[in-house]
Amino acid sequence: MKRNIIKLGNSYAISLPKGWVDRFGLDSSKEIELEEIDNGMLNITAVKNKEQESEVIIHIEKVEPMEKIYAKIYRAYIQGFRKIALTGNFDRNQFEVISEVQKNLTGLEVIEQSGKRIVFKDFIHLEDVDIEKFTSSIFNHLISMATEIINDISKDIETGDKIRDMDCAVDRTSNLIFRCLNLALRDSSYMKKIGKSTHELMITSRIIKNLEKIGNMLVGISYYMNEKQTPRMKEYGYILFKRDMKINSYTIEFLKNWIEYIKPIRNALFNKKTDVAISVFINRRSRKTMNIIFNMQDELKEKKAEVNIEQIGKLESHFEPIVSLSYGIAKDIIVL
Numbered sequence: 001m002k003r004n005i006i007k008l009g010n011s012y013a014i015s016l017p018k019g020w021v022d023r024f025g026l027d028s029s030k031e032i033e034l035e036e037i038d039n040g041m042l043n044i045t046a047v048k049n050k051e052q053e054s055e056v057i058i059h060i061e062k063v064e065p066m067e068k069i070y071a072k073i074y075r076a077y078i079q080g081f082r083k084i085a086l087t088g089n090f091d092r093n094q095f096e097v098i099s100e101v102q103k104n105l106t107g108l109e110v111i112e113q114s115g116k117r118i119v120f121k122d123f124i125h126l127e128d129v130d131i132e133k134f135t136s137s138i139f140n141h142l143i144s145m146a147t148e149i150i151n152d153i154s155k156d157i158e159t160g161d162k163i164r165d166m167d168c169a170v171d172r173t174s175n176l177i178f179r180c181l182n183l184a185l186r187d188s189s190y191m192k193k194i195g196k197s198t199h200e201l202m203i204t205s206r207i208i209k210n211l212e213k214i215g216n217m218l219v220g221i222s223y224y225m226n227e228k229q230t231p232r233m234k235e236y237g238y239i240l241f242k243r244d245m246k247i248n249s250y251t252i253e254f255l256k257n258w259i260e261y262i263k264p265i266r267n268a269l270f271n272k273k274t275d276v277a278i279s280v281f282i283n284r285r286s287r288k289t290m291n292i293i294f295n296m297q298d299e300l301k302e303k304k305a306e307v308n309i310e311q312i313g314k315l316e317s318h319f320e321p322i323v324s325l326s327y328g329i330a331k332d333i334i335v336l
Contacts, residue, residue, distance in 0.1 A: 016044075019186035056081045060088035069097045073120070077105050077175065080126070080183045084108070086118040103168050106176040129180050131194060131204065132270060134173050138211045139266040141170050145218045146255045153225055153248050161230045163222035170215040174208050181205050203336045207269070210325040210332075217318045217325075221251065224314050241311040250312075254292045254319055258326070261286040265330050277333035286323065293319050 003014040016026070026032070033045040056076045060069055069086070076084045086097075098118065101108050107124030145166050152159045181201050184191040191197075196204070223230075223238040225248070233240075241247075261280075268276035296316045299307055 017188050019188060022186060054081050055083035055085065057085045057087060060086050060090065060094060062089050062091070064094065066093050066096050066100065069094055070100050073097065073101055073108075074105065074175070077108065077122075078179050078182050080179060080186075082122045084120045085112075086120075087116060089116060090118070104171050104175060106172045124176070126180050126183055127190070127193065129176065131177055131180055131196075134177055135204070135208065135211075136266070136270055138170055138173050138208070138215075139262065141166060141173070142211065142214055142218065143259055143262065145170075145215065145222075146259055149218065149222050149225065150252050150255050152222075153252055156243075158228055159222045159225055160228070161232045164219045164232050167215045167219050170212060174212045177208050178205065181208075200336060203332050207329050207332050210329050214322055214325050217322045220318045221255075221315060224311060224318075225251065239314075241308055241314075244308050244311065246307055247311055247315065250292055250296060251315065254289055257286060257288040257292070258322060261289060261323070262326050265326060265333070268330070269333050269336075274334060277330050280327070280330040281334060289319070289323050293323070 006013045006015070021027075034042060056079075058069075058072050058076065073084055073086075098110055098113075101120060102110075107122045108120040109123055110118065111121045112119035145163050148166065149159065149163060151157075152162075180194070181204060184194055184196065184201055185198065191201070220238070223233050223236070224241060225243075226233065226238075227240060227243060229238075229240055264276055265280055267273065268280070293316060296312050296319070299312050300309060300316070
């Protein structure tokens with residue numbers, strides 16, 4: 001990045017990047033270190049001390065629901081704060097936020113807890129996070145989730161909340177990547193270290209969002225295969241259906257074909273094979289997976305008595321977005 005030199009009296013000055021200044025909490029009262037290096041290079045370092053550690057204090061009202069508290073913590077986490085302190089009078093429901101944080105936000109651990117104060121500290125060094133490695137793990141988690149659903153249906157096993165629990169790993173990893181991407185957009189030095197441009201960061205963010213949504217769709221599919229309601233199903237409003245061999249067959253066939261559809265997309269991303277992504281793009285959506293969806297749509301139109309029309313409708317509303325989101329990832333890879 002370039003900066004113009006400004007003349008101030010008998011001295012000269014340059015402006016500092018706002019993201020870098022914000023990242024280290026600098027202002028006119030703080031100091032920076034300058035080190036002259038050979039070949040015209042000047043090294044500028046923010047002077048950090050314990051008082052300047054990145055910390056935020058969030059006051060919690062007595063009547064605040066757990067979801068609102070979690071949202072505030074999530075915001076602070078994505079913004080890159082290393083310490084997040086909650087203050088206020090906590091009731092039993094508000095203490096549940098500790099469980100939600102540790103389940104969904106990688107690196108945050110409780111280091112202090114009382115009736116009026118909870119402090120989370122981040123033990124992850126973002127500089128050591130390999131974004132591509134973690135993105136790859138999300139693809140693998142999703143493929144594992146689809147495989148588990150196939151296996152459970154084939155063995156006539158009740159899936160329960162297993163797929164939702166597996167999706168927590170997708171959420172945790174996605175949140176960590178979002179945190180890294182947000183930091184990179186605010187701190188040019190960190191962006192340079194991870195070797196990604198602003199354009200690449202934005203595309204990567206979109207890919208992660210699509211992968212997250214696919215995870216949600218897979219959870220929904222697993223719930224429509226259950227015959228017993230779980231606490232999570234009740235919380236999310238999923239209804240129960242009786243097992244139907246034909247619908248089970250549709251689901252297994254769809255998920256097997258989707259796995260074969262997403263694998264080349266994943267490989268195109270990490271092996272930088274734009275030609276593979278273009279091939280997926282040209283073919284639009286997988287013909288096999290779309291044929292399954294079209295068959296289900298025909299069942300809906302004809303309202304055949306031997307199948308559960310409502311269950312088909314619910315599943316079709318999950319199948320189609322999975323293919324569309326996967327196709328969207330392939331499009332993003334072309335321009336990455």
